[in-house]
Amino acid sequence: MDSLKRDKRISVLRRTVQGGFALFCLYAGYRFYLFYLWASGQSDIYVPRPPSVEAFLPISALVNLKRLVLTGGFDDIHPAGLTIFMAALVMGLALRKGFCGWICPVGFASNLAESVGRKLKLLQKPPAWLDYPLLSLKYLLLFFFSYLILFQMDLAAMEAFNRSTYNLVVDAKMMFFFLAPSTLSLWILIFLVVISFFLRNFWCRYLCPYGGLLGLLALCSPLKIRRKEENCIDCKKCDRICPGAIQVSGKKSVSSPECIGCGECVSICPAKDCLSLTAPGPRKFPLVTLPAAVLTVFFLFYAWAILTGHWHNDISPDMMRDIYSTIDLHELAHP
Numbered sequence: 001m002d003s004l005k006r007d008k009r010i011s012v013l014r015r016t017v018q019g020g021f022a023l024f025c026l027y028a029g030y031r032f033y034l035f036y037l038w039a040s041g042q043s044d045i046y047v048p049r050p051p052s053v054e055a056f057l058p059i060s061a062l063v064n065l066k067r068l069v070l071t072g073g074f075d076d077i078h079p080a081g082l083t084i085f086m087a088a089l090v091m092g093l094a095l096r097k098g099f100c101g102w103i104c105p106v107g108f109a110s111n112l113a114e115s116v117g118r119k120l121k122l123l124q125k126p127p128a129w130l131d132y133p134l135l136s137l138k139y140l141l142l143f144f145f146s147y148l149i150l151f152q153m154d155l156a157a158m159e160a161f162n163r164s165t166y167n168l169v170v171d172a173k174m175m176f177f178f179l180a181p182s183t184l185s186l187w188i189l190i191f192l193v194v195i196s197f198f199l200r201n202f203w204c205r206y207l208c209p210y211g212g213l214l215g216l217l218a219l220c221s222p223l224k225i226r227r228k229e230e231n232c233i234d235c236k237k238c239d240r241i242c243p244g245a246i247q248v249s250g251k252k253s254v255s256s257p258e259c260i261g262c263g264e265c266v267s268i269c270p271a272k273d274c275l276s277l278t279a280p281g282p283r284k285f286p287l288v289t290l291p292a293a294v295l296t297v298f299f300l301f302y303a304w305a306i307l308t309g310h311w312h313n314d315i316s317p318d319m320m321r322d323i324y325s326t327i328d329l330h331e332l333a334h335p
């Protein structure tokens with residue numbers, strides 16, 4: 001049995017970067033929980049609300065990206081969410097799905113489940129008749145949300161959504177989805193974890209509309225994994241390691257929207273000068289170029305948002321306390 005031996009440096013680097021972002025998200029979630037306890041009157045200790053939790057509000061970000069394009073007005077309710085969304089879009093255009101492969105904590109969890117499935121020899125390759133319909137699900141979800149937001153919401157509807165109480169506290173509702181899931185949500189989460197041991201990267205490959213959007217943008221990305229056919233020994237190790245389930249061994253270059261730019265195929269390839277990260281023309285780049293560029297884009301957007309006042313919102317903590325004291329968070333429905 002092939003042991004998938006490889007140069008593990010890029011894997012270790014990726015796990016470290018992904019793990020760092022995941023730990024930061026957990027920390028931000030904990031700080032947000034403390035803020036919620038204060039805002040809802042359950043604690044006297046004030047903890048500032050961490051804006052980074054807005055990364056988990058992509059629908060609000062899409063609404064406000066449209067609003068930004070139409071009016072030039074930047075989201076002042078969840079500005080950090082829009083900043084992170086724009087950074088991810090730029091990464092998609094320039095750096096494949098580097099956001100999915102190197103930053104997203106859900107992608108990290110999905111990759112870990114895949115690794116467990118690989119170690120336990122549970123991973124299966126779904127037949128094409130199942131794989132293709134499943135692959136289309138994330139695009140259907142993307143189409144659904146895009147249609148509603150880009151074609152059905154006018155400016156007045158967007159302003160109403162933005163100023164709604166729901167939008168103001170949607171971060172807390174998201175938190176309770178994970179802290180106190182309904183029975184149905186819990187079963188769905190359990191299903192997603194278990195199925196991810198059998199079908200690699202199940203959530204990211206089949207269901208995430210955010211990843212679907214970045215994958216479509218990545219079709220324009222100049223960075224690609226290229227394969228020199230004459231050097232390939234057809235061992236197919238690249239196919240077996242690829243989290244995107246791409247048949248790398250059958251391509252001259254990988255332009256699939258499923259490529260998350262992880263570099264695992266390059267690091268496992270035993271043939272000299274066979275797989276490499278390239279841009280148009282003969283230029284090759286060291287694998288580490290991609291994560292370095294991903295992190296640079298991410299932190300440039302962060303620095304820009306801090307310097308221009310587009311990271312923290314202008315809502316005072318006391319106003320949030322007033323809002324939380326007048327609503328039942330669990331009863332509040334989508335507008």
Ligand code: SF4
Pocket residue numbers: 227231232233234235236237238239248249268269270271274275
């Ligand atoms: S590209 Fe490399 S890893 Fe993939 S089949 Fe060819 S030699 Fe093997």
Ligand code: SF4
Pocket residue numbers: 225241242243244245246248254258259260261262263264265266
């Ligand atoms: S093609 Fe290579 S870089 Fe792209 S997802 Fe597969 S293993 Fe990662």
